[in-house]
Amino acid sequence: MAISRFFLPSLPTSGVVRLDDQDARHAVQVLRLQVSDKVRLFDGQGHEADCQIVSTGRSWLELQIEKRDSISRELPGCLQMIVSLPKGDRQKTLVETLVQIGVHSLIPLSCHRSIAQPTQQTIERLRRTVVEASKQCGRNQLMQIQSPAELTTIDTLPTIGSFETQICQLDTAQKSTTTQPLDTPPSTAESFHTDNSPSWKSSEVKLFAHPYGANESLCQALKQHAQEEHLPPTRMVIGPEGGFTQEECQWLNEQGWQQVSLGKRILRIETAAIMMAATWAAWQSSDA
16 A cells, blocks of 8 residues: 655654644544554655654644655656646646656646636645646656746746756755744745756757647657657647747747647647646656
8 A cells, every 4th residue: 555645845854744724634534543553745856755653643643753765757848838827627637747757847738729727725725736737646746837928928937957966955044044934835836846947948949739730740850859768848838729820929939939740639738738748758758
């Protein structure tokens, strides 16, 4: 039986920690966890800890941290998805699957034909989905849900640096600060290091999917940009139902974004995004 995982945004290296939120109620009332049972905590910043339950209440747990490690289950490289969100529950499917695939950052996109306009409530709900999906798949680094962006601003957005750099910086920062209260919400600003250096941006791969007019497939485009075994930092844009307008496609081309085809069939937004991310992930893990 797999060990139960719980999210604790501020994870000390040792001692006793207390869970008294929805996770604790689920552990006690649904999973029926008891004293001496083992669980695992993760902080969304690359660390996890094996713990033993030392006491319980109806809606709380106290856990003894036995061992905390920095454990990466990330793929090499970085992938940022910029997606015009689908409607309803399809948003949850999109986020859950991108987390499992290993995407580092998701930016909700607003363009001419966008239907689902992400509110702050939507963003918070998607961030909770990231946590739940990370529990399930074993990721210790949270995928970042950034603020929504207009299409014409995507070239000015912060981009994410290498995962190895993130972990090094976050680990150093955590060792130099005191533990925050257990009810401190996760900080997406701290979850990922941003890197706007010209050298980083000049080497990034910028692709957008559109069902009409592309001369190259996604695989052909990735092959062009591959450096030795892996790809440089990559950004992918997926438009709304009906695709981008002609003017939007022209703007993307003028800004250096490469149009790619995902085949002869018309895909839903979440299908296109998952297909692109999964193809990138397969490329990055091809030597595994």
